[in-house]
Amino acid sequence: MELPAVNLKVILLVHWLLTTWGCLLFSGSYAWSNFTVLALGVWAVAQRDSIDAIGMFLGGLVATIFLDIIYISIFYRSPTADDTARFAAGMAILSLLLKPFSCCLVYHMHRERGGELPLRSDFFGPSQEHSAYQTIDSSDSPAAPFATVEDKGQAAPRGY
Template sequence: MELPAVSLKTILLVHWLLTIWGCIVFQGAYAWANFTILALGVWATAQRDSVDAISMFLGGLATTIFLDIVHISIFYPQSSLTDTGRFSAGMAILSLLLKPFSCCLVYHMYRERGGELPLHTGFLGASQEHSAYQRIDSPEVPADPFAGQEGKGHGPQSY
């Protein structure tokens, strides 16, 4: 199945707007969780070649699906809900409904950046070294950072 080409900036803008509107009724932990993940999304946008940034944003989006379900179900106002309150709750619920689709789009971006399934690399294992990867926006082959530094206290032999 071919996913539509959606910019990471568009995903961030939509979730930022829905989070702002959702914070009218749901404050505190809802706001902290969602704005923290949006900050990771800004990092993933700024670091276009970083697998770590996009993977943390993807993991955060998946986590906030669960957190939003819990938060909305516990703190949904039962009485005297105004029109503004209904709108705010509706936007928080819409954000929650869009997050699985956003996760699919972000996962596609993660794979484009060279990310692999956690099943193959060990999710809780050591982080992979990504310095030898070629940048997305650079056609050149990356240089060896330890070339010509043997015996100078640099590189893997310097323990």
């Protein structure tokens, strides 16, 4: 399935607008969680080559799906509320309904940047990029890396 090419800035703008309107009724943790994730999205726009930025944005979107479900279900008022409250609740629900589609688009961008899903057992282990690191144990070096002067057959200087 070919996903449409959508700019990350458009995704951010739509979710920012819907979150701002949702904050007319829901505030506190709803606003903090959604605006924090949008800040991660701004980071992903600013650093176009960063796998970490787009990965954090994707993870944040997934997390706010669950947080929004919990927050809206706890703090949604009765349908007899005024028009502003119904509009704000509708925009928060619309944002929640659009987030899975946004996650698919952001995941596609994550894959384009070279990212993978952290499904392996070394998720909290070392980074995948090892080309910039120097190996610690080198088999081509005859001497041990921390060999003392005595190990090399020379006398140690006095006073040590």
